[in-house]
Amino acid sequence: MTEPFLPLFSSGLDPGPSFSELLRRVDPTQLPRVDISSPGHGAAPFPITHGTTVVAIRYGGGVVMAGDRRATAGYTIANRWIEKVFRADDHSGVAIAGAAGPAVEMVRLFQVQLEHYEKVEGERLSFEGKANQLSQMVRANLPAAMQGFVVVPLFAGFDERRDRGRVFSFDATGGRYEERDYQTNGSGGIHAKNWIKSLWREGLTAGEAVDIGIRSLFAAADEDVATGGPDLVRRIFPTVAVIDTDGFRMLDDADIEARATVLLGGPERGGDEA
Amino acid sequence: MSQPFYVSPEQVMKDRADYARKGIARGRSLVALECVDGIVLVAENPSRTLYKTSEIYDRIAFAAVGKYNEFQMLKIAGVRLADLKGFQYSREDVSARGLANAYAQTLGQVFTHEMKPYEVEILVAEVGRTHADDQLFHILYDGVMMDEEGFTVLGGQAEAIAEILRRDYSETLEVGEAVRLGARVLAPEGQEPLAADALEVGFLERALPERAFRRLKGDDLVALLAG
Numbered sequence: 001m002t003e004p005f006l007p008l009f010s011s012g013l014d015p016g017p018s019f020s021e022l023l024r025r026v027d028p029t030q031l032p033r034v035d036i037s038s039p040g041h042g043a044a045p046f047p048i049t050h051g052t053t054v055v056a057i058r059y060g061g062g063v064v065m066a067g068d069r070r071a072t073a074g075y076t077i078a079n080r081w082i083e084k085v086f087r088a089d090d091h092s093g094v095a096i097a098g099a100a101g102p103a104v105e106m107v108r109l110f111q112v113q114l115e116h117y118e119k120v121e122g123e124r125l126s127f128e129g130k131a132n133q134l135s136q137m138v139r140a141n142l143p144a145a146m147q148g149f150v151v152v153p154l155f156a157g158f159d160e161r162r163d164r165g166r167v168f169s170f171d172a173t174g175g176r177y178e179e180r181d182y183q184t185n186g187s188g189g190i191h192a193k194n195w196i197k198s199l200w201r202e203g204l205t206a207g208e209a210v211d212i213g214i215r216s217l218f219a220a221a222d223e224d225v226a227t228g229g230p231d232l233v234r235r236i237f238p239t240v241a242v243i244d245t246d247g248f249r250m251l252d253d254a255d256i257e258a259r260a261t262v263l264l265g266g267p268e269r270g271g272d273e274a
Numbered sequence: 275m276s277q278p279f280y281v282s283p284e285q286v287m288k289d290r291a292d293y294a295r296k297g298i299a300r301g302r303s304l305v306a307l308e309c310v311d312g313i314v315l316v317a318e319n320p321s322r323t324l325y326k327t328s329e330i331y332d333r334i335a336f337a338a339v340g341k342y343n344e345f346q347m348l349k350i351a352g353v354r355l356a357d358l359k360g361f362q363y364s365r366e367d368v369s370a371r372g373l374a375n376a377y378a379q380t381l382g383q384v385f386t387h388e389m390k391p392y393e394v395e396i397l398v399a400e401v402g403r404t405h406a407d408d409q410l411f412h413i414l415y416d417g418v419m420m421d422e423e424g425f426t427v428l429g430g431q432a433e434a435i436a437e438i439l440r441r442d443y444s445e446t447l448e449v450g451e452a453v454r455l456g457a458r459v460l461a462p463e464g465q466e467p468l469a470a471d472a473l474e475v476g477f478l479e480r481a482l483p484e485r486a487f488r489r490l491k492g493d494d495l496v497a498l499l500a501g
Contacts, residue, residue, distance in 0.1 A: 008380070116353065
């Protein structure tokens with residue numbers, strides 16, 4: 001980088017409001033990428049840290065995003081406290097599943113990308129525009145995904161122009177799909193999704209959606225070894241964000257613990273048929 | 275072949291400085307005031323969209339007077355520098371001092387080496403957790419940089435306005451008092467303070483946890499001006 005001078009560009013090379021374009025001009029080595037030139041396919045030659053189960057649920061006033069706290073590397077628990085739900089900007093969040101390293105790096109770039117656009121252009125990107133930006137980042141990760149470093153985020157938030165919560169999911173090719181009501185991702189996603197499906201209805205309150213989200217992660221942990229359940233000894237519980245017209249906020253640990261403790265008296269207690 | 279006329283370096287620099295100063299003096303002034311609640315940037319600006327004050331980074335704002343297209347480009351360059359540094363290192367590593375240095379280097383370079391100097395005066399302000407940590411860096415068209423205490427004035431009528439502020443400014447002002455003081459000193463002497471529709475007010479609010487910059491406008495500004 002050319003500090004102490006300002007980064008100035010001639011008109012043909014100006015990166016516009018895009019931070020990743022700016023990074024490509026100034027310091028391309030900083031762009032998140034996994035550059036493996038070996039011919040191997042399908043698997044990295046070492047265990048990759050994976051984040052597992054995340055959910056996004058639309059309710060009457062916005063969306064709830066939640067994630068369990070476990071990261072695995074092969075059969076090892078790589079991290080018990082990992083966070084998978086991140087603030088993207090004032091009114092949106094990203095939840096990550098897949099290879100944890102590139103995923104966290106992608107979120108960091110995405111956060112700066114949104115803020116950078118807002119400051120350069122003087123107004124925020126539309127909700128759709130944000131989803132498209134994330135889609136491009138996921139697509140840029142495709143070569144790495146082919147080597148096993150798949151990153152598949154969920155993007156959700158409150159669309160201020162449409163006055164409602166919205167949920168987008170992605171596939172490894174950058175495919176971007178708007179979901180009507182909820183979506184899950186990661187190894188335990190299918191179990192979480194079934195749980196949500198059985199309880200979701202139009203017009204949930206934020207509290208109800210939070211409880212459904214927490215319970216769906218417990219259900220996933222019940223069936224999937226890579227999803228972390230509630231850890232009562234270490235007091236580890238899912239992370240949960242609520243995004244509504246007032247913006248993005250993470251629920252505090254005490255609130256989640258209180259909810260989780262009540263919910264633990266539910267069906268799992270007697271339902272140990274397996 | 276004819277020889278080019280010899281022009282002494284002193285004359286070249288003086289001509290460029292006169293040129294830049296004339297350009298800046300044509301525009302309207304801007305004041306920055308440190309106060310209890312943060313840093314207030316008050317500009318005379320009838321436009322609702324062509325801003326003179328902007329957010330650069332979490333606790334750092336930019337303000338400028340002079341030629342709009344030039345300071346707009348410099349503002350964007352500042353946002354780029356700050357976001358790059360924050361991404362490559364960490365958000366805490368972005369400082370007003372570093373940015374102000376980059377502005378001073380760039381303006382100085384252009385002033386000495388290019389045909390035409392920038393016709394701008396720039397302010398980089400950073401709000402601290404306490405009043406004592408507030409910073410105001412004032413950078414002139416030729417790259418001369420000043421570290422100001424309490425308040426500073428940009429633009430053609432700077433000296434006359436600073437004169438009033440030296441008398442009336444106090445660091446115990448609250449945000450409303452600071453905005454009203456700004457509206458008063460920007461008005462021609464002996465006339466009513468400027469009204470909300472002639473003002474642009476940027477505010478680095480000390481109490482905001484992360485991104486501290488916001489604009490005071492519309493009914494909020496009218497209410498503040500009314501006291």
